[in-house]
Amino acid sequence: MKYFCKTNQSTKQLAETILFLKAVSDENRLKIVCFLKSGEKCVCEIVKFLELPQNLVSHHLKILREKNIVKNRKEGLKVYYSINHKNIDKLIKFFNSLTGEC
Amino acid sequence: MKYFCKTNQSTKQLAETILFLKAVSDENRLKIVCFLKSGEKCVCEIVKFLELPQNLVSHHLKILREKNIVKNRKEGLKVYYSINHKNIDKLIKFFNSLTGEC
DNA sequence: CTACTATATCAATATATATTGATATAGTAA
C-alpha cells in the first residue's frame, strides 16, 4: 500500500493527506477553492462572493494557505489568492492510488 | 464552474462532495479505506488492524457506507466490506475539475 | 432452549472545529 502501511513511514504521509482533506472538506473553504478556479481573487472579492464576515474568510484562507492549497501575493493594500495546482494534483494521485493496484 | 456556482443547482453537488470529503478526512476512516484497498475484509479484521474498539469501527464503517465509499455483504455472522470504486472515481473527477478549465 | 461470536446502535462525554466580536497591522490618501 503506497500511502498507508501499519509498520512503515507512510503513516506520516497519511497524516498529511488527512490535514489536506480536512482543509478542503469545509463548505466555505471548498467554495473558495471553486471560486479561485476562475483565477486569482483578492480577499475582498472572496468576502463579497461568500457573503461572510471578513475575519472568518481570513481564517479559512489561512487554513488553505497552511495546507498549501492556495498561495497569495500582496499588491498594495490587497492580497490576491490563487489555487496551488501542484498540491491538488497530488491529491488526485492519492485517490487514484486507492482505486489502483496495491 | 461545474461544481459550484452561487446561483445554480450545483450547490447541491457541492454539499454532496463535502459530505464525501468529510467521510474520508478522518484518520481512522482513511486507514480503513487504505486497508480495504488490498481487498474485501470483515469487520473483525478491520478491528484487529486498527486496534480500536469494535463499536467505534462499526460507527466509522457506517459513515463510509452512508457516503457510498464502501459497500458490504453479509456471509453468516460476518460482514465483509470493500471499496466502492465508482464513488472514488467521482471524487477524482471533481478534483480534476478544479485544476482544469472553468 | 442456552451460550457464544460478530456486528450494530444508542446515549453520554470528550474533543476538534467553525463562527463571532473585538482589535491589530499595514498600506494609502488627505
Place this chain on the structure above:
DNA sequence: TTACTATATCAATATATATTGATATAGTAG
C-alpha cells in the same frame, strides 16, 4: 499627522464530530 481601506489575529463561544460504555440484534453451535 489623521483618517480610511484591506487584511490578519486573538479570545470566547457555538457547533460538529469522535470516542466511550452499555446494550441490542442476529447468526451459529452445543
